[in-house]
Amino acid sequence: MGEKGKNARGHLIVVEGLDRSGKTTQCHMLCEDIGGLDKEFKYIKFPDRTTATGQMINAYLQGNAEQSDQAIHLLFSANRWEAVQGILNDLRAGHTVVVDRYAFSGTVYSAAKDNPSMSLEWCWNPDIGLPKPDLVLFLDISSEDAAKRGGYGEERYEKQEMQAKVRALFKHLFSRLNDLNVKTINAGLPLQEVADQIWQAYKNLDEAGPLTEDLQVLSTLQAP
Ligand code: Z5A
Ligand code: MG
Numbered sequence: 001m002g003e004k005g006k007n008a009r010g011h012l013i014v015v016e017g018l019d020r021s022g023k024t025t026q027c028h029m030l031c032e033d034i035g036g037l038d039k040e041f042k043y044i045k046f047p048d049r050t051t052a053t054g055q056m057i058n059a060y061l062q063g064n065a066e067q068s069d070q071a072i073h074l075l076f077s078a079n080r081w082e083a084v085q086g087i088l089n090d091l092r093a094g095h096t097v098v099v100d101r102y103a104f105s106g107t108v109y110s111a112a113k114d115n116p117s118m119s120l121e122w123c124w125n126p127d128i129g130l131p132k133p134d135l136v137l138f139l140d141i142s143s144e145d146a147a148k149r150g151g152y153g154e155e156r157y158e159k160q161e162m163q164a165k166v167r168a169l170f171k172h173l174f175s176r177l178n179d180l181n182v183k184t185i186n187a188g189l190p191l192q193e194v195a196d197q198i199w200q201a202y203k204n205l206d207e208a209g210p211l212t213e214d215l216q217v218l219s220t221l222q223a224p
Pocket of ligand 2: 023024100
């Protein structure tokens with residue numbers, strides 16, 4: 001890629017946000033609209049609960065297994081690393097890859113535990129080197145509004161106090177990644193209004209022309 005005559009790669013788009021912010025719903029709507037343009041797309045969700053690491057993560061989230069804070073953090077990261085080759089293959093084939101949660105969730109949910117041996121930097125570091133998204137759509141919603149969407153479930157982390165911390169940490173994390181293309185969207189709006197804003201952001205990216213430069217990777221956090 002990046003050399004004259006080579007095919008343009010696809011876009012890497014990440015959708016992030018709190019629990020119940022509508023990530024999965026919006027990813028599906030976006031994919032449907034991309035497909036409607038006759039473009040190839042791939043949807044990926046993290047954690048991918050189908051793999052060996054994903055099954056360990058699933059057992060932990062459901063309260064059926066214990067893990068140290070450090071071990072579960074590294075499992076979430078490994079769950080992304082094992083998907084990298086597939087993501088790169090899809091991007092190189094020119095497909096748009098839409099990712100439901102990524103390294104940003106990985107960092108903030110672990111950092112929100114306030115474990116003194118797990119600084120924000122410590123949490124971020126295992127994901128350094130992962131493909132860097134061309135666009136991050138941050139679905140922003142207050143923890144109160146998110147809770148109104150059917151209330152929180154039974155899984156670990158699904159508590160309003162934790163979600164409020166996570167929201168503040170997302171904002172802080174993005175402020176330390178100045179070279180990242182982050183678009184914050186008010187996810188408290190009605191479904192179609194959120195979808196329209198996401199579509200506009202996608203169109204802006206798509207209309208900027210084919211991507212011929214190499215994909216970059218996530219790098220170290222900037223100073224606060
Ligand atoms: N986690 C982590 O710790 N470390 C990591 O590295 C990663 C994740 C990747 C499971 O994640 C947990 O793993 C999660 C973070 C942690 N813990 N928490 N909290 P998950 O991705 O498997 O599950 P989730 O995303 O948290 O939950 P979710 O229920 O899938 O949320 P969502 O995808 O954002 O929302 P949704 O399913 O699209 O919508 C939720 C409901 O709201 C549904 O009824 C919709 O119809 C409704 N909805 C959606 N949009 C709207 C609007 N605009 N208006 C009204 N109602 C709406
Ligand atoms: Mg979801």
